[in-house]
Amino acid sequence: MFVYTRKAHYHETDQMGVVHHANYPKWMEEARVAFLDELGVSYGAMESAGVFSPVVHLSIDYKRPARFDDEVEVQLAIAKYTGVRLEVGYTFFNRTRNELCATAASAHCFVKDGRVVSLQRALPAAHERLLACLREENAL
Amino acid sequence: MFVYTRKAHYHETDQMGVVHHANYPKWMEEARVAFLDELGVSYGAMESAGVFSPVVHLSIDYKRPARFDDEVEVQLAIAKYTGVRLEVGYTFFNRTRNELCATAASAHCFVKDGRVVSLQRALPAAHERLLACLREENAL
Amino acid sequence: MFVYTRKAHYHETDQMGVVHHANYPKWMEEARVAFLDELGVSYGAMESAGVFSPVVHLSIDYKRPARFDDEVEVQLAIAKYTGVRLEVGYTFFNRTRNELCATAASAHCFVKDGRVVSLQRALPAAHERLLACLREENAL
Amino acid sequence: MFVYTRKAHYHETDQMGVVHHANYPKWMEEARVAFLDELGVSYGAMESAGVFSPVVHLSIDYKRPARFDDEVEVQLAIAKYTGVRLEVGYTFFNRTRNELCATAASAHCFVKDGRVVSLQRALPAAHERLLACLREENAL
Numbered sequence: 245m246f247v248y249t250r251k252a253h254y255h256e257t258d259q260m261g262v263v264h265h266a267n268y269p270k271w272m273e274e275a276r277v278a279f280l281d282e283l284g285v286s287y288g289a290m291e292s293a294g295v296f297s298p299v300v301h302l303s304i305d306y307k308r309p310a311r312f313d314d315e316v317e318v319q320l321a322i323a324k325y326t327g328v329r330l331e332v333g334y335t336f337f338n339r340t341r342n343e344l345c346a347t348a349a350s351a352h353c354f355v356k357d358g359r360v361v362s363l364q365r366a367l368p369a370a371h372e373r374l375l376a377c378l379r380e381e382n383a384l
Numbered sequence: 385m386f387v388y389t390r391k392a393h394y395h396e397t398d399q400m401g402v403v404h405h406a407n408y409p410k411w412m413e414e415a416r417v418a419f420l421d422e423l424g425v426s427y428g429a430m431e432s433a434g435v436f437s438p439v440v441h442l443s444i445d446y447k448r449p450a451r452f453d454d455e456v457e458v459q460l461a462i463a464k465y466t467g468v469r470l471e472v473g474y475t476f477f478n479r480t481r482n483e484l485c486a487t488a489a490s491a492h493c494f495v496k497d498g499r500v501v502s503l504q505r506a507l508p509a510a511h512e513r514l515l516a517c518l519r520e521e522n523a524l
Numbered sequence: 525m526f527v528y529t530r531k532a533h534y535h536e537t538d539q540m541g542v543v544h545h546a547n548y549p550k551w552m553e554e555a556r557v558a559f560l561d562e563l564g565v566s567y568g569a570m571e572s573a574g575v576f577s578p579v580v581h582l583s584i585d586y587k588r589p590a591r592f593d594d595e596v597e598v599q600l601a602i603a604k605y606t607g608v609r610l611e612v613g614y615t616f617f618n619r620t621r622n623e624l625c626a627t628a629a630s631a632h633c634f635v636k637d638g639r640v641v642s643l644q645r646a647l648p649a650a651h652e653r654l655l656a657c658l659r660e661e662n663a664l
Numbered sequence: 665m666f667v668y669t670r671k672a673h674y675h676e677t678d679q680m681g682v683v684h685h686a687n688y689p690k691w692m693e694e695a696r697v698a699f700l701d702e703l704g705v706s707y708g709a710m711e712s713a714g715v716f717s718p719v720v721h722l723s724i725d726y727k728r729p730a731r732f733d734d735e736v737e738v739q740l741a742i743a744k745y746t747g748v749r750l751e752v753g754y755t756f757f758n759r760t761r762n763e764l765c766a767t768a769a770s771a772h773c774f775v776k777d778g779r780v781v782s783l784q785r786a787l788p789a790a791h792e793r794l795l796a797c798l799r800e801e802n803a804l
Contacts, residue, residue, distance in 0.1 A: 253690065253693070253697075254538065254539070254693055254694075254707065255538065255544050255546055255689075255690045255693055257538050257539035258534065258535065258538065259431070259537035259538070259539065259540075259541045259542075259592060260436055260438065262438075262539075265409060265438070265442065266406055266407075266409040266413070266535055269405060269406040269675075270673065270675045273673070273674055273675055274673050274674075274675075277673075277674060277733070286733075287674065287732075288732055288733045291399070291400075296400055298400065298446065299446055300445070300446050301444070301445050301446070302405065302442070302444045303441075303442065303443035303444075304441070304442045305440070305441050306438065306439055306440050306441070306442070309438070312707075313697070313707070313708045393550065393553070394553055394557060394567065394678065395549075395553055395554075395678065395684050395686055397679035398674065398677050398678065399674070399678065399679065399680075399681045399682075400679075402679075404675050406675055409535075410535045413533070413534055414533050414535075417534060427534065427592075427593070428592055428593045452567075452568055453557070453567070453568045539711070540711075540716055540718065542718075545689060545718070545719040546686055546689040546690045547686075549685060549689065550686045553686070571679070571680075576680055578685075579685045579726055580725070580726050581725050581726070582685065582723065582724045582726070583721075583722065583724075584721070584722045585720070585721050586718065586719055586720050586721070586722070589718070
């Protein structure tokens, strides 16, 4: 499990006095980028190599709202990886309030030259790192 | 079915050249507010009456990306309404490209004084209008 | 003077209960794109021709906050245009509250292949339309 | 001078391939909140005490665009503080590219119960800390 920690910014609040729900997909993306970085898979380098990884599915269950200045952990793990599809699971834990904030999932494909591709072919090194990470998770 | 139409703004694009996926929940919210308005349920008036309607669940399936300046219809219908929970379904149709853009769903509860309440008790008139809308949808 | 009208969205509010100040540059951009469209200068077509028009300067004076669901007019006029630099002035007028909301200004250059260019050379037709608009404004 | 460091997120980019200009006011706000925190003036506590500090003026000069994953320092200093008005200056320095990214300024008033107030009266402790910080800056 990878942990990305983040404070809730003022500009992320809405007039209900909580972090607006549309910010959660952004936090998921930030966590994903940081996680891939740690794996040695730079998202920037992937795009420079012409490989994009769009979100094809997103779901979020909001449990308890985060508020301005709360410190929130986004805990992330690979749920499934097939070479052509990556599924990621997320738990938002509010450290300031010591409570579960949200759970979420995203799914991604890989695209090169406008076509869906297998990451295994497009970027074998990245593929190997994702596989290794998944094996490690399963071993726990 | 209610239809909310909207152009994709430049500030909504990302470096993949498409509307960033975190904007879709915002479009859903805009469509919901416009839909409730048409029903005669002003979201602003609800909040002035102390009733908030947070998102408790969100899911989106991204089919084909919207791009800058595309005209996108958000088609919206009530999927379920129990008096304490409202579920809404959405279809994003890209009129500029004449293609399905995304499908989505959101679920909402009602909160007053920090506690989950039944809309039927908290705001009977709004409750009646949601019920009437649901009956009308089912009659079709 | 060109007028772009827009409702303030819920997701644009912050916990102060007003439209967050970082949204104003977005409204300015939306107004600019709509204005250029009306002039017959499509921003999308400009970019397809390889010409980008980044913001080089921005200033905003916030007078009275816009709130959720307020209808706001962004009144826009070219302040200066030299062929290499475009300056635009904006007045935000809140129609719902019948009050001045903000005044603002932006300045833009034109970039092609990573270098600052003259719009006159890069896109003569767009240049002519901006000049014609400026002449018309001055004649008023 | 206070320094707030931040990576540029993917969701902050636009289709020009750079951080969209409307994000800069957000970074300024994040830097301000962190700076006030370090001074011992919690923005959250200010608001809990009923004192808000809206932005009344904003200006930004964009020099060189920040890009995805760039590490950007927002260097911040109080430019002026009169007890009723706070002016802050900012320099965005891109550490990844080792270049000046932008310079900016913001001005703020203080509001309590919907009226502009002097911070000196509304929150004397916060006032003293801002004064002390300004004296220290001037002594350098």
